[in-house]
Amino acid sequence: MSDPNTPYAIRTYDAETLKDALRKMFLIRKFEEGAEDSYTRGLIHGTMHLSIGQEASAVGSCMSLSDADKITSTHRGHGHCVAKGADLGRMFAEFFGKEDGYCRGRGGSMHIADVEKGNLGANGIVGGGLPIAVGAALSAKRLNTGAVTVCFFGDGANNEGAFHEALNMAAVWKLPVVFVCENNRYGMSTSTEKSTAVKHIADRASAYNMPGTTVDGNDFSAVAEAVDTAVAHARAGNGPSLVENLTYRWRGHSKSDRNRYRTKEEISDWMARDPILHMSALLVEHKVMSEADVAALETETAQVIQDAIAFANASPAPTAAEATRFVYTDGEAA
Amino acid sequence: MNMQNAPDIRELSYAEAIREAMDIALGSDERVVLMGEDIGVYGGAFQVTGDLIDKYGPDRVMDTPISELGGAGVAVGAAMTGLRPIFEFQFSDFATLAMEQIVNQAAKIRFMLGGAVSVPLVMRFPAGSGTGAAAQHSQSIEAWLGHVPGLKVIQPSTPEDAKGMLLAALEDPDPVMIFEHKILYKMRGPVPEGHYTIPIGKAAVRREGKDLTIVATSLMVHKALAAADDLAQNGIDAEVIDLRTIRPMDRDTVLASVRKTGRLICVYEGVKTLGVGAEISAMVAESDAFDYLDAPIFRLGGAESPIPYNPELEKAVVPQVPDILNAATELAQGRL
Ligand SMILES: Cc1ncc(C[n+]2csc(CCOP(=O)(O)OP(=O)(O)O)c2C)c(N)n1
Ligand SMILES: [Mg+2]
Numbered sequence A: 001m002s003d004p005n006t007p008y009a010i011r012t013y014d015a016e017t018l019k020d021a022l023r024k025m026f027l028i029r030k031f032e033e034g035a036e037d038s039y040t041r042g043l044i045h046g047t048m049h050l051s052i053g054q055e056a057s058a059v060g061s062c063m064s065l066s067d068a069d070k071i072t073s074t075h076r077g078h079g080h081c082v083a084k085g086a087d088l089g090r091m092f093a094e095f096f097g098k099e100d101g102y103c104r105g106r107g108g109s110m111h112i113a114d115v116e117k118g119n120l121g122a123n124g125i126v127g128g129g130l131p132i133a134v135g136a137a138l139s140a141k142r143l144n145t146g147a148v149t150v151c152f153f154g155d156g157a158n159n160e161g162a163f164h165e166a167l168n169m170a171a172v173w174k175l176p177v178v179f180v181c182e183n184n185r186y187g188m189s190t191s192t193e194k195s196t197a198v199k200h201i202a203d204r205a206s207a208y209n210m211p212g213t214t215v216d217g218n219d220f221s222a223v224a225e226a227v228d229t230a231v232a233h234a235r236a237g238n239g240p241s242l243v244e245n246l247t248y249r250w251r252g253h254s255k256s257d258r259n260r261y262r263t264k265e266e267i268s269d270w271m272a273r274d275p276i277l278h279m280s281a282l283l284v285e286h287k288v289m290s291e292a293d294v295a296a297l298e299t300e301t302a303q304v305i306q307d308a309i310a311f312a313n314a315s316p317a318p319t320a321a322e323a324t325r326f327v328y329t330d331g332e333a334a
Numbered sequence B: 001m002n003m004q005n006a007p008d009i010r011e012l013s014y015a016e017a018i019r020e021a022m023d024i025a026l027g028s029d030e031r032v033v034l035m036g037e038d039i040g041v042y043g044g045a046f047q048v049t050g051d052l053i054d055k056y057g058p059d060r061v062m063d064t065p066i067s068e069l070g071g072a073g074v075a076v077g078a079a080m081t082g083l084r085p086i087f088e089f090q091f092s093d094f095a096t097l098a099m100e101q102i103v104n105q106a107a108k109i110r111f112m113l114g115g116a117v118s119v120p121l122v123m124r125f126p127a128g129s130g131t132g133a134a135a136q137h138s139q140s141i142e143a144w145l146g147h148v149p150g151l152k153v154i155q156p157s158t159p160e161d162a163k164g165m166l167l168a169a170l171e172d173p174d175p176v177m178i179f180e181h182k183i184l185y186k187m188r189g190p191v192p193e194g195h196y197t198i199p200i201g202k203a204a205v206r207r208e209g210k211d212l213t214i215v216a217t218s219l220m221v222h223k224a225l226a227a228a229d230d231l232a233q234n235g236i237d238a239e240v241i242d243l244r245t246i247r248p249m250d251r252d253t254v255l256a257s258v259r260k261t262g263r264l265i266c267v268y269e270g271v272k273t274l275g276v277g278a279e280i281s282a283m284v285a286e287s288d289a290f291d292y293l294d295a296p297i298f299r300l301g302g303a304e305s306p307i308p309y310n311p312e313l314e315k316a317v318v319p320q321v322p323d324i325l326n327a328a329t330e331l332a333q334g335r336l
Helices: A008-012 A015-040 A055-060 A078-083 A088-095 A129-142 A161-172 A201-208 A220-235 A264-271 A275-285 A291-314 B014-028 B052-056 B068-080 B092-106 B142-146 B159-171 B219-233 B251-261 B276-285 B288-292 B311-316 B321-332
Strands: A070-072 A149-154 A177-183 A212-216 A241-246 B011-013 B032-036 B061-063 B084-088 B122-127 B152-154 B176-181 B188-190 B204-207 B212-216 B238-242 B245-247 B264-271 B298-302
Touching (some): A015 A088, A015 A220, A055 A241, A055 A275, A129 A149, A129 A161, A129 A177, A161 A177, A177 A201, A201 A241, A220 A241, B011 B014, B011 B159, B014 B032, B014 B084, B052 B061, B068 B084, B068 B092, B084 B159, B142 B176, B142 B264, B142 B276, B159 B176, B212 B251, B238 B251, B251 B276, B264 B276, B276 B288
Parallel strands (some): A177 A241, A212 A241, B032 B084, B084 B122, B152 B176
Antiparallel strands (some): B011 B188
């Protein structure tokens, strides 16, 4: 195992950890498929943003995080939530607007949070999570908790003022935060070529005097290596980093997408670079799992999703009489 | 909807009516440019710009990066220097990121410069709840902007008005903020062909009545009209006023109606407290129309809460037809 040509993930993690990572990747894929199916069948009110194709980025970025470490997530956040250890039943319940959901049905897909596991929440505002992540890192530093915050955001978010202000403050105060840009090439229909003046978003790190790395975001091992390194850097008190995971969303931006801005060939090229197949092949090649183990894992995760959907369906809906509950901590409206 | 229309007039959806107005503006005035996120080949999040990019190209139907503050500021600067930008916020909620440019710059530049320049800027804000998009994509923040001198704030409620008021906004020398309820985009109605304008600052009496006045905005106009039909069956004759503009407010139309009916209900989707209804109520209370009131003024507005995701909760926090019906019945029967 000391062969330097052995991929980072194989050198670094034990078999159980690797299997769990693949399991989470399957869970994300199947959560998204279940979400899409529920939407198609009219069970969902509202919209959703699927992360199919980006599973390695979500899971690879959380490898060295414990429940005490925080993440901030985005509108395309189901994967981050699973990667951070959320319960699938409660996620579906939120998606269905039910009381057992993570936000008791008040938040829905775009606001799922799992504070106990350190997920401070998805966000409906592009770039909204960036300053919040810096705030979480500030707390960790002041309170000496040793916690690191991983801040997920998209390529589109890197043109918001909030991105620039957040990176600058994190650097000035040397905070334990890792900015993980999931560059899936588009913010809705607008490509990075059309929206972003630098070729690599990670190049923007230099303006804020922090390390910046661009990796193949569909390669679990590459993502894990880059983010683990950045997390260790933050934990050691050396401040923030920016990691850019190059990836791709297979589905449209959301339900309103006519897919006019990209070609079928581009989509199929990226689908051929399936992060789950890539990870499965890696684990089989290095004898962590057999092909049969992988197939069994996939079947097992499909069942988890079935059960989660059943749980969510059975969960009660909140009552209209409680529509204004939770606005204030004391439970009373002004 | 509007009695003046010829009977054979064609119908368009609210979104199509806005697109037609922008098409006319782009076609007739070189200075007009559309700016916004994903308004090009995507067609806009609500397909309002649609395929205008095919006709006018990317220099006139400009996709901006996801940079609301910067984008709004670019539109302000362009408006000051000769262009006529129509800036689309993808959702009105994201205008919160651009408040600096809207409130401190667009609204105040003419004043601060002693009238040396104007900011002929049109901004469009898809607004309101009912789409299951939850707390950060469903707000009605028109009253926030209605509080800012220097801005004009309109809420067209019909396709005809959406087109005519947008064309009026383009002729206006000052910044005009247009709040478009997302639920209205698919609503169809008669729309005159060609160029016409509907004045900013004028309310419309959508239904005449003698027993009580319902002043409503945007989508609530339609709910008020539905309630008025039901009220009529119970012998209550409601007058429904579509306010259309919240800054400057059409005081004369509202006061004349209250003098006639002696009862007033305000219906609006924004949070009730400190909202549009508070202003209408104060306007009546401060005028001679107050003497004509036979009952307390009643406000129906959004709950003191963000918009929840769950669909039943989402409906529960904004006024619905039965709420208007109940309030009007109680008021007309002297029980309020
Ligand atoms: C402030 C703000 N502006 C615009 C939007 C609408 N919107 C939601 S997601 C999105 C694209 C975001 O692109 P990116 O950051 O690359 O994330 P991705 O969707 O690709 O995961 C846009 C424009 C929003 N939610 N918030
Ligand atoms: Mg993107």
